[in-house]
Amino acid sequence: MEEQEISSSSELAASLPDFLCFAVYSTNLAFSKAYKPLFDELGLTYPQYATLVALNEQSDQTVGELGATLFLESSTLTPMLKRLEASGYVTRQRDTRDERQVRISLTPQGKAIFDKAFCGRESVIAATGLDQESFVRLQRDLIKLRDHLLAASKQ
Amino acid sequence: MEEQEISSSSELAASLPDFLCFAVYSTNLAFSKAYKPLFDELGLTYPQYATLVALNEQSDQTVGELGATLFLESSTLTPMLKRLEASGYVTRQRDTRDERQVRISLTPQGKAIFDKAFCGRESVIAATGLDQESFVRLQRDLIKLRDHLLAASKQ
DNA sequence: CACGATTAGATCGTACACGACATATATATC
DNA sequence: GATATATATGTCGTGTACGATCTAATCGTG
Numbered sequence: 234m235e236e237q238e239i240s241s242s243s244e245l246a247a248s249l250p251d252f253l254c255f256a257v258y259s260t261n262l263a264f265s266k267a268y269k270p271l272f273d274e275l276g277l278t279y280p281q282y283a284t285l286v287a288l289n290e291q292s293d294q295t296v297g298e299l300g301a302t303l304f305l306e307s308s309t310l311t312p313m314l315k316r317l318e319a320s321g322y323v324t325r326q327r328d329t330r331d332e333r334q335v336r337i338s339l340t341p342q343g344k345a346i347f348d349k350a351f352c353g354r355e356s357v358i359a360a361t362g363l364d365q366e367s368f369v370r371l372q373r374d375l376i377k378l379r380d381h382l383l384a385a386s387k388q
Numbered sequence: 389m390e391e392q393e394i395s396s397s398s399e400l401a402a403s404l405p406d407f408l409c410f411a412v413y414s415t416n417l418a419f420s421k422a423y424k425p426l427f428d429e430l431g432l433t434y435p436q437y438a439t440l441v442a443l444n445e446q447s448d449q450t451v452g453e454l455g456a457t458l459f460l461e462s463s464t465l466t467p468m469l470k471r472l473e474a475s476g477y478v479t480r481q482r483d484t485r486d487e488r489q490v491r492i493s494l495t496p497q498g499k500a501i502f503d504k505a506f507c508g509r510e511s512v513i514a515a516t517g518l519d520q521e522s523f524v525r526l527q528r529d530l531i532k533l534r535d536h537l538l539a540a541s542k543q
Numbered sequence: 544c545a546c547g548a549t550t551a552g553a554t555c556g557t558a559c560a561c562g563a564c565a566t567a568t569a570t571a572t573c
Numbered sequence: 574g575a576t577a578t579a580t581a582t583g584t585c586g587t588g589t590a591c592g593a594t595c596t597a598a599t600c601g602t603g
Contacts, residue, residue: 544603545602545603546601546602546603547600547601547602548599548600548601548602549598549599549600549601550597550598550599550600551596551597551598551599552595552596552597552598553594553595553596553597554593554594554595554596555592555593555594555595556591556592556593556594557590557591557592558589558590558591559588559589559590560587560588560589561586561587561588562585562586562587563584563585563586564583564584564585564586565582565583565584565585566581566582566583566584567580567581567582567583568579568580568581568582569578569579569580569581570577570578570579570580571576571577571578571579572575572576572577572578573574573575573576573577
């Protein structure tokens with residue numbers, strides 16, 4: 234296993250493995266592919282499942298709160314939430330106090346998804362090919378990176 | 389900075405930060421947002437730029453070779469390559485020896501993108517908020533994770 | 544050479560993902 | 574209390590992303 238050389242900033246022909254953004258991008262594609270059989274069985278997509286996880290943690294969220302949790306815009310969430318509603322996993326209802334807001338809640342059918350304890354942490358760690366220390370560190374560094382990028386792009 | 393607890397696999401209500409897949413997913417969204425102003429200036433999208441990088445490294449690739457490099461299917465690449473052709477960054481031509489294949493090459497205009505040395509490695513590292521050691525390790529662990537996930541989903 | 548099997552791209556339908564804009568409701572100021 | 578402003582969500586257009594399927598070209602075997 235060779236150590237990766239870091240190309241200098243003056244070198245023009247950087248290849249894709251030199252880009253951290255590409256490592257993140259392609260790992261995301263790989264996760265989608267790896268999880269697809271599981272989600273197909275549930276009739277869900279990967280972002281839909283993430284949405285249900287967020288709602289399982291804290292039900293009765295507004296679209297905006299969900300967007301802040303999932304890092305998504307209303308233009309992405311609204312159609313997806315309508316599909317989840319059509320599938321019977323969530324309900325959407327206008328807040329009676331503030332009719333601008335729409336509150337999203339899990340249905341019993343939506344809660345039932347989690348009775349299967351679908352994402353057992355240990356088996357997931359095993360499936361990544363990383364030891365537990367690397368796994369935890371990777372997760373921590375990614376979150377740090379993400380939040381730093383988001384903070385930078387807000388200015 | 390608190391150390392993240394690892395939830396046991398029997399715990400049902402795992403929250404999103406507990407999922408490595410969500411860390412990867414949301415970091416990818418954050419990268420897209422952070423790079424958007426730069427890509428807007430070039431009239432490119434993030435996947436389009438990655439495609440040009442792959443072609444800059446090795447021009448005259450077939451659609452299939454590009455797909456293997458970028459982890460994308462022909463159903464994704466074909467429309468994107470047509471847009472890149474329409475923008476004048478690449479050419480698409482059937483291979484004369486094997487007419488099933490289409491060979492993609494950078495135009496001078498496509499090559500010119502890289503004269504700007506757009507992605508200086510050091511400034512990119514600085515923008516991530518990670519020290520160089522964490523940056524390199526993160527990249528290496530992500531690639532390992534990605535390749536492990538892909539290998540697992542091929543079976 | 545013939546003809547079934549394989550391969551490479553392309554097309555289509557579905558689902559994100561976002562910016563720009565539209566709509567409806569709520570708040571603020573006078 | 575009328576009107577300007579702000580906020581929350583929805584709609585629309587563009588661009589990925591993929592599986593299923595189609596077409597055309599090539600290969601393999603007789």
